[in-house]
Amino acid sequence: MADIPLPPGFTEAKVTQAQRAFESVLGAKKVFFTDLDRTSYEDKFAVDDAAHHPVGAIAPESVEEVQAALRVANQYRLPIWPISRGKNLGYGGTAPLLAGSVVMDLSRMKKIEFDEANGTVIVEPGVSFYDLYDYIQANNLPFWISTPGNSWGSVMGNALDRGLGYTPYGEHTKRICGMEVVLPSGELVRTGMGAAQGAPSWQLYPFGFGPGWDQMFVQSNFGVVTKMGLWLMPEPESLMGMDVEFDRPEDLKAMIDTIGPLRREGVLQQSPSIGNWLRAAAVLTTRDQWTDEPGALSDAVIDKIRKQFGIGWWGVSLRLYGREEVNKAAYKILEKAMNDINPMAIKPTSWVKGEPLEYTGWTGTPMTFPMQNVNWYGGRGGHIGFSPVLPQDGTAALEQFKRTYARYQEYGMDYQGSFAFGERHLLNVNAMIFDKDSPEMMAKVDPFFRTLVADAKQHGYCEYRTHLDYMDLVSDTYDFNGGSLRRLNETVKDALDPNGILAPGKSGIWPKGSKGRVA
Known part of the structure; x- marks a missing residue:
């Protein structure tokens, strides 16, 4: 030892x-x-x-x-x-x-309790997206789950870290309704209506009486969540939509300024994600099939890859869920909006209940193939993400992209980025793919990441989640009033966990007297 x-x-x-x-x-x-x-x-x-x-x-x-x-x-x-x-x-x-x-x-805790009448489920931490999907299929339940790109993971864990999926229920943390939590002292509590013994509305009304604690246990170290209630999407009557490709990096502005209002208006209820060419190509091929040149890929190589796979510089998948007649009307609005900004290609898709269903994230099907992207460089692949929160403004997003893309080129890294829509915000998810067997490449990752954090902070953009290495760094960017939010978090931490034993340092929240702050 x-x-x-x-x-x-x-x-x-x-x-x-x-x-x-x-x-x-x-x-x-x-x-x-x-x-x-x-x-x-x-x-x-x-x-x-x-x-x-x-x-x-x-x-x-x-x-x-x-x-x-x-x-x-x-x-x-x-x-x-x-x-x-x-x-x-x-x-x-x-x-x-x-x-x-x-x-x-907690992966051995795998119980599932399903309320078919209300479309809610209680899961334990060990329940994966595959587990929940299989349970629904085995019991022929008329509901769809929302899955992330890595469905090996925990349904609960993903929601607790504000992970995302592809359907209208894709902002998973917003679908939480009621938790069972073991506090650091060992005391057991239930949040919301679960605080009332025998209440039948635990998974129906998230707030209860007094402060709402569900989100206090998200990305925090205030307790161990052992049960979580979630709302699931009723199986829709139909699905319609389109996969749209755009040719130029500059098209990002028009895409965001067109899709954003449709999302806010409710024509689009999913959370679409605009991704660059590498997000698609990295699961289909590897870098060494195209070039052995050092540094970031040249435009000429990027053009060859795009031509081979018929993909745009940016692509986005837009989907409509619900009643068929409503979807048909909304599709016309969507189609005109996309055509008005001159896409490179539009590929329509549709499904009606009773027809064979495509097995994709858009239909709540678990998947792991997006993890193939870590093999892009060869060797022992890996990645970390840099994901600041932006307003839904095309000019701001394009400027952020240009700054970030320039840094990727400066550090000799190939750019994989996306812009995921919430109802009012964008998450600019940038994947830093690397080869752990390349000491030269690995030496770049830390200064590269810190530079991106500093660049974004100059414009008021901060990350929504981050790797263990950077929890203190990101926490420090939330600096209003000298970091009063961190002081509030640490006051709650010390009250609930006076011995400081539970996940010290999680999300930059350290117990009193800790020696562990990582700069």
Whole structure:
């Protein structure tokens, strides 16, 4: 254990004592402290392979075992890092922020409770998008789920990190309704209407009485969520839409200024995402098939790739869900709006209930193929994301793209970017794909990321989520009144977790007296 970072103030003997205490309350088969165990819980996409190593892991299988494990952690003042399934690749995966923490792996908690009458579900942390999809199919339930690009992940974990999908229910955190949470002390609480014993409306009305706590447990370290209610989309009567390609980088402005009003008006109820050519090409081919030139790809190579696959510089998939007659009317509006801004190509699509269904993210089908993009450079592929929040303004978005694209070229990286629509905002998701077997490339990633953060901050743009390495950096960009939001978060943290044992440093929230702030 000499080469393994220990928690602050710990000796190997004290870690061994805590390990034995976990074994006494969970059983030895749910406690993992070997070298292989520790390696298994490292970040597979880490920029710095020496960072964020856990000292061990535990895998409780029930709420009662979560409570018991947190009591042990409090007894020994041992930091715990909960994960749902550990598939949040590009943001830290299974690894803890604070080296020496014990990972609390909740992937064995996989219960599903479905309310067909109201279209709601209660899931535990270990339920993946594949699990929920299979449950709905097996029980012939008339509902669609919304899936992200990596459906290996946890339904709960994705919503807790504000992950996105492709359907009208794609802003997953907005579909949360009612949680069961174990506080750092081990006390069990239920939020919203769940605070009333026996209330039948726990998954129907998210607010309850008094403060609404569901969002307080999103991206925070205030508790361990063991159950989460979610709303699901009723299976639509029809689906209509189009895949649209645009030829020039500058077309981004017209795309955003056209799609944004349709989204705000409600003609489009999904959350479409405009992606550049590499988002499509990186799952179809690899870089070495086109060039061995160093640095960012030239326009000539980009043109060859685009021509081969018949894709635009930007592409967007727009979908309409619901009653067929309503969709037909909305489609005409959508078609005219797209034609008015001179697309390179429009490919229409339609489906009516009873017809064979396409198995894509647009129909709530789980998938993992987008993860193929990490093989773009070869070697041990990985990525992290830089994702600032922007207004739905085409000029602002184009300027942000040009700044970011110039930085990709400066650092010799190939640009993969997208602009995902909320109801009023844009998420500018930029993927930094890398080859972990290239020391030269890996040396660029950290300064590249920090430069992008600084560039965006100059215009008031900050990230909506980030990798473990950068939680403090991003937290610092939320700097109104000298960082009063962080002070508020840390005041709540200290009240709920006086021993500072639960996920120290998560989202830049550190317990009082911590030595762990990472600049």
